[in-house]
Amino acid sequence: MTVTEQGLLEREKDSMTLNMGPQHPSTHGVFRVVLEMDGELVDSAEPHIGFLHTGIEKTSEAKRYVHVIPMTDRLDYLSPLGNNLAFCLTVEKLLQTDVPERAKFLRVIMCELARIASHLVWLATHALDIGAMTVFLYCWREREMILDLNEEISGVRMMTSYIRLGGVAQDSTPGWLQSVRNFIEYFPAKIDEYERLLTHNPIWLDRTQNIGVMSREEAINWSMSGPVLRASGVNWDLRKQRPYSGYENFEFEVPTGKNGDIYDRYLVRVAELRQSREIVKQALKKLPTGPYKVDDNKISLPNRKTLKSSMEALIHHFKLVSEGVSVPKGETYVPVEGPRGEVGFYIISDGSNVPSRVKLRAPSFMAIPGMCKMMEGCFIADVVGIIGSIDIVMGEVDR
Amino acid sequence: MGLIDQAYDLVETEVNNVKENVKDVLDQADYDFSGAIYDSILTTKVGKVIGWAQKNALWPATFGLACCAIEMMAMANSRWDAARFGAEVFRASPRQADLMIVSGRVSQKMAPVLKIIFDQMPEPKWVISMGACASCGGIFNNYAIVQGVDRVVPVDVYVPGCPPGPEALLYGIIKLQEKIMNEAGTKQAAKRVA
Amino acid sequence: MTSEEIVKKVKIDQGEAIHSSEVNLGDSVLFVGAERIHDIAEYLKNDPDLNFDYLSNITGADYLNEEREPRFEVVYELHSIEKNHSIRIRVGLDEEDPTIPTVSDLWKGAHYPERELFDMFGFNVEGHSNLSRLIMPEDWEGNPLRKDYPLTIEDVTFSHNREFKQDLVKSKPPTR
Numbered sequence: 001m002t003v004t005e006q007g008l009l010e011r012e013k014d015s016m017t018l019n020m021g022p023q024h025p026s027t028h029g030v031f032r033v034v035l036e037m038d039g040e041l042v043d044s045a046e047p048h049i050g051f052l053h054t055g056i057e058k059t060s061e062a063k064r065y066v067h068v069i070p071m072t073d074r075l076d077y078l079s080p081l082g083n084n085l086a087f088c089l090t091v092e093k094l095l096q097t098d099v100p101e102r103a104k105f106l107r108v109i110m111c112e113l114a115r116i117a118s119h120l121v122w123l124a125t126h127a128l129d130i131g132a133m134t135v136f137l138y139c140w141r142e143r144e145m146i147l148d149l150n151e152e153i154s155g156v157r158m159m160t161s162y163i164r165l166g167g168v169a170q171d172s173t174p175g176w177l178q179s180v181r182n183f184i185e186y187f188p189a190k191i192d193e194y195e196r197l198l199t200h201n202p203i204w205l206d207r208t209q210n211i212g213v214m215s216r217e218e219a220i221n222w223s224m225s226g227p228v229l230r231a232s233g234v235n236w237d238l239r240k241q242r243p244y245s246g247y248e249n250f251e252f253e254v255p256t257g258k259n260g261d262i263y264d265r266y267l268v269r270v271a272e273l274r275q276s277r278e279i280v281k282q283a284l285k286k287l288p289t290g291p292y293k294v295d296d297n298k299i300s301l302p303n304r305k306t307l308k309s310s311m312e313a314l315i316h317h318f319k320l321v322s323e324g325v326s327v328p329k330g331e332t333y334v335p336v337e338g339p340r341g342e343v344g345f346y347i348i349s350d351g352s353n354v355p356s357r358v359k360l361r362a363p364s365f366m367a368i369p370g371m372c373k374m375m376e377g378c379f380i381a382d383v384v385g386i387i388g389s390i391d392i393v394m395g396e397v398d399r
Numbered sequence: 400m401g402l403i404d405q406a407y408d409l410v411e412t413e414v415n416n417v418k419e420n421v422k423d424v425l426d427q428a429d430y431d432f433s434g435a436i437y438d439s440i441l442t443t444k445v446g447k448v449i450g451w452a453q454k455n456a457l458w459p460a461t462f463g464l465a466c467c468a469i470e471m472m473a474m475a476n477s478r479w480d481a482a483r484f485g486a487e488v489f490r491a492s493p494r495q496a497d498l499m500i501v502s503g504r505v506s507q508k509m510a511p512v513l514k515i516i517f518d519q520m521p522e523p524k525w526v527i528s529m530g531a532c533a534s535c536g537g538i539f540n541n542y543a544i545v546q547g548v549d550r551v552v553p554v555d556v557y558v559p560g561c562p563p564g565p566e567a568l569l570y571g572i573i574k575l576q577e578k579i580m581n582e583a584g585t586k587q588a589a590k591r592v593a
Numbered sequence: 594m595t596s597e598e599i600v601k602k603v604k605i606d607q608g609e610a611i612h613s614s615e616v617n618l619g620d621s622v623l624f625v626g627a628e629r630i631h632d633i634a635e636y637l638k639n640d641p642d643l644n645f646d647y648l649s650n651i652t653g654a655d656y657l658n659e660e661r662e663p664r665f666e667v668v669y670e671l672h673s674i675e676k677n678h679s680i681r682i683r684v685g686l687d688e689e690d691p692t693i694p695t696v697s698d699l700w701k702g703a704h705y706p707e708r709e710l711f712d713m714f715g716f717n718v719e720g721h722s723n724l725s726r727l728i729m730p731e732d733w734e735g736n737p738l739r740k741d742y743p744l745t746i747e748d749v750t751f752s753h754n755r756e757f758k759q760d761l762v763k764s765k766p767p768t769r
Contacts, residue, residue: 022512025461025491050728051509055543077466140476223648223702241677332618346652361650369704508730542745
């Protein structure tokens with residue numbers, strides 16, 4: 001301890017290495033950060049990833065295209081339909097087919113419901129880490145309703161694999177549409193409930209304002225995307241800039257923030273909850289009638305009734321089930337706006353029924369170095385808040 | 400034979416009367432007293448009581464790895480309440496937990512960490528392998544995933560599914576409770592505590 | 594700017610530095626050699642009409658099955674936030690010495706994808722600050738995403754397409 005000129009005691013640098021290990025309740029999955037600390041301040045944060053590496057990219061090179069779809073569900077496991085959609089859009093671009101209107105609208109409805117479900121998990125775990133345990137229980141109550149909707153239309157709660165090449169797996173029923181209408185009538189009151197608990201809460205404001213700040217230029221240079229980029233003031237939403245799957249038919253706003261701190265990211269995501277609900281409401285009103293998958297029998301299975309009468313339908317069915325879709329040679333990349341940011345698949349096809357290279361552009365993977373840069377200079381309690389606000393999912397980081 | 404003899408006979412009859420009365424009272428008290436004992440004492444083996452206490456207070460350690468962890472969180476929430484079965488507090492530190500629910504796929508890099516966490520848990524401890532990836536490698540049969548977590552730790556209950564619904568995991572915990580009760584008081588339970 | 598206009602402008606400005614260019618399914622694609630990639634990237638980022646300030650993705654690819662030279666390829670995907678257009682750059686790498694200069698001084702978001710290239714493919718990225726294994730364990734040998742690295746499927750009791758998987762099954766992986 002030395003004494004400065006003003007007579008104050010000056011602390012010597014007291015450095016310590018702290019391991020926030022792969023098994024930790026607040027790291028949102030198996031993520032390891034090695035923190036170099038000076039007392040309670042973080043000097044540097046070194047991330048270690050790879051604890052959930054599944055080899056999905058290499059396994060996809062040995063499976064047919066339709067077998068890759070369930071594996072894409074398990075990449076970003078909080079919004080599986082977003083990954084499905086990105087994969088199917090990319091392969092359909094290589095096949096150069098278009099999808100019927102009803103399928104596009106159903107895809108939009110399911111993806112927005114998945115976005116709401118993912119943001120509810122984010123809010124629940126982020127608030128739980130910072131200390132608000134009630135929000136955890138409230139958010140799962142609504143998420144259970146969305147998972148019930150998933151189960152009603154596809155049979156599976158989480159990993160639905162509902163979006164297939166050429167359209168969707170099954171058509172929706174009037175009963176299901178009424179259930180979705182009931183849900184979107186019920187939901188806005190609940191968002192108000194969460195906001196009443198958190199938005200003007202002095203503890204929440206103290207713990208989230210001016211922490212983990214990332215400026216606009218830094219966010220673009222560190223390749224952040226999604227709500228993190230929008231909270232730093234960049235108006236970049238792929239649903240508006242590169243509309244896909246019929247998003248140009250809907251009117252919705254893109255919320256942006258000013259400071260780029262944790263509080264802005266919270267506000268952006270809660271506003272996105274409201275906008276997603278708007279999109280689902282408009283899609284339900286405008287849902288057209290028609291086929292739910294493309295007519296081309298080289299891509300999607302023929303109608304079961306025609307199997308009894310038509311020979312071509314039988315042969316197509318056999319070919320599709322045993323051999324799979326043959327995709328022309330080429331390579332392409334289609335980005336999609338997932339709940340965490342820009343999700344995209346870069347697919348190289350060599351003309352056969354098995355892809356040659358499938359690469360996932362994962363928003364959480366690109367966000368990790370930027371996140372560790374944000375942690376420098378803050379207290380250890382803020383590290384937890386920052387990890388929660390970026391909303392990383394280790395399934396897509398490690399693939 | 401005189402007054403003394405008369406007095407002696409009188410005292411004798413009185414004493415016999417008192418004895419008779421006291422005998423009735425004592426018999427009645429004896430009956431009441433032993434009935435109360437039979438109503439309020441139970442006899443069992445110490446092992447069974449310990450097993451009953453263990454099964455109703457299983458504290459899981461948070462070992463959520465992947466998608467199955469989300470369904471485990473759903474089980475802990477208000478719709479499928481795991482708290483009514485005793486598994487209320489999910490302890491973050493393995494030293495305070497006695498049940499490890501391995502939920503999710505275990506990669507080659509994570510397997511040593513899994514072993515370390517399992518070793519840090521105090522005995523007696525149980526392991527539930529939740530999901531297809533933890534039980535047998537699941538849909539990922541390749542270089543990166545350990546094909547079944549029972550290559551690393553001993554597993555008591557396997558819960559299949561991808562991911563298993565919260566009701567399936569709850570059934571797995573109930574089956575584990577039945578297993579603990581069946582083993583309680585026997586040599587199997589003693590083997591768990593080294 | 595549309596994809597055709599972008600390709601035309603790059604051909605006019607940097608015609609001798611790039612191998613070729615095309616418009617593929619509506620996307621603009623440039624084919625560049627490994628030694629010129631840094632100059633081209635700098636030009637694309639700083640030019641006021643193009644202004645590619647956002648790096649979206651860096652991918653590696655192995656073309657062993659198609660038997661073409663060069664065997665490896667690195668693909669960059671760039672977006673422009675202000676102008677709302679994208680471009681893809683494909684760089685071919687040789688089999689003997691796959692080396693590529695880093696672009697992490699231009700876009701800091703390139704750190705992790707380039708490290709992943711080193712880990713999964715074995716490319717040597719010159720100028721990278723911390724080139725070490727990212728996703729696989731530190732002592733892992735081999736580069737998993739190369740085509741000659743086996744998928745190492747374990748033989749299971751029941752399988753409906755055993756012949757299809759036969760060449761994917763190598764020796765049983767060692768357990769830890």
